[in-house]
Amino acid sequence: MAMIPSSALSRPAATTADLSAMRRSARRARRAVGGEARAAAGKAAAKLLAASGLLIAGAHIACYAPLLEEFPTTALLQLALRRGCVIYLPVIASRRLRLLRFAPVLLPRGGSDHTLLAALTRRNRYGIAEPSAPRHLWRSARTLDLIMLPLVAFDASGHRLGMGGGYYDRALANGGGRRPFKLGIAYECQHLPLIPRRAWDVPLDAVLTEKTLRRPMPARHVD
Numbered sequence: 001m002a003m004i005p006s007s008a009l010s011r012p013a014a015t016t017a018d019l020s021a022m023r024r025s026a027r028r029a030r031r032a033v034g035g036e037a038r039a040a041a042g043k044a045a046a047k048l049l050a051a052s053g054l055l056i057a058g059a060h061i062a063c064y065a066p067l068l069e070e071f072p073t074t075a076l077l078q079l080a081l082r083r084g085c086v087i088y089l090p091v092i093a094s095r096r097l098r099l100l101r102f103a104p105v106l107l108p109r110g111g112s113d114h115t116l117l118a119a120l121t122r123r124n125r126y127g128i129a130e131p132s133a134p135r136h137l138w139r140s141a142r143t144l145d146l147i148m149l150p151l152v153a154f155d156a157s158g159h160r161l162g163m164g165g166g167y168y169d170r171a172l173a174n175g176g177g178r179r180p181f182k183l184g185i186a187y188e189c190q191h192l193p194l195i196p197r198r199a200w201d202v203p204l205d206a207v208l209t210e211k212t213l214r215r216p217m218p219a220r221h222v223d
Contacts, residue, residue, distance in 0.1 A: 018196055022161055026153035029189040031069045038072050041187060041210035046075035048213050054181065057084030059145040062102045062180070065089055065129040070150050071185045091130045091138060092167070100171040101138040102147075103131040141171040144180040149204070151184045155195040158204040158216025160184050172202040181205050 033041070049055065061080045063073050080087055088102035124130055141147060149168055153161040162168055172182065184207040191209075207214045 015196075019161065019164070022192060022195065023152050023164070026161065026190050026192065027069065030071075030152070030187060033187055033189070042072035042075040044210040045071070045185070045208050046079045049076060049208060050079055052213055054146060054183065055080055055083040055085055056145075059085045060088065060139070060143070061085040061146050061148070062088040062090065062141075062144050063148040064150045064185075066150065067126075067128065071187055073148065073185065076148060076185070088139065088144065089129075089131050090167070090171075092124050093135075093138065095125065098166050098170055100167040101140060102144060103133040103138050105131050106133050142179055146181040146183060147172075148183045148185050148208075151186050151190065153190050153192045153195060154184050154186055154204065154207050155192050156216065157197075158184075158207065159195040159197055159201055160204055161192075161195050169200050169202065173200060183208055185209075 055061065063077050063080070064070075066073050077087060087105045089105060090100050091103045093099040093101040149160065151160045151162055160168075182202065182205045184204040186207060186209055188209045188211050204216060207216065
């Protein structure tokens with residue numbers, strides 16, 4: 001597992017313009033990844049995850065159903081299922097409060113990894129597929145063992161830039177302890193030199209790309 005070197009740089013205050021520019025740049029790079037390259041990246045990342053020791057039988061693992069430009073997760077989900085993990089995907093519990101919960105993917109009897117994504121039977125307001133598991137089975141982030149998070153960009157200190165909705169920031173805030181393990185999923189081209197840190201940001205524990213699995217080390221200077 002590759003180690004990301006710590007940064008001695010001061011982390012500047014984030015501005016809306018800075019973050020918007022970073023998002024545009026990273027999304028352009030992400031969209032430029034072609035279809036065959038996407039599929040190959042997903043398989044390569046799954047091989048790295050398989051060798052990481054992060055997937056343990058019986059573990060409660062959350063991932064995401066990707067939008068077209070996001071890093072593909074089918075191979076990651078299939079791997080987690082084969083390893084005996086319990087699979088969850090995010091659901092929007094409250095749009096007004098920007099509240100995210102995680103619902104189990106309930107496979108049909110005799111279901112396999114080939115029917116995994118077929119279990120996603122509804123779409124939220126962003127067009128993202130969600131499981132149809134009843135609300136009483138939903139979990140908060142801190143009750144899970146590992147969450148694989150989508151991201152727009154990441155830096156060497158494990159800071160993640162998302163789409164700006166704040167759903168994951170709220171889900172991971174005030175979790176306490178080490179749970180869940182927060183694994184960012186991205187292409188190498190989404191790596192930026194430095195992302196301004198905001199007070200509510202929750203750093204990632206690792207970042208998985210098609211090239212490597214990085215464990216970030218925090219910058220020495222914090223706002």
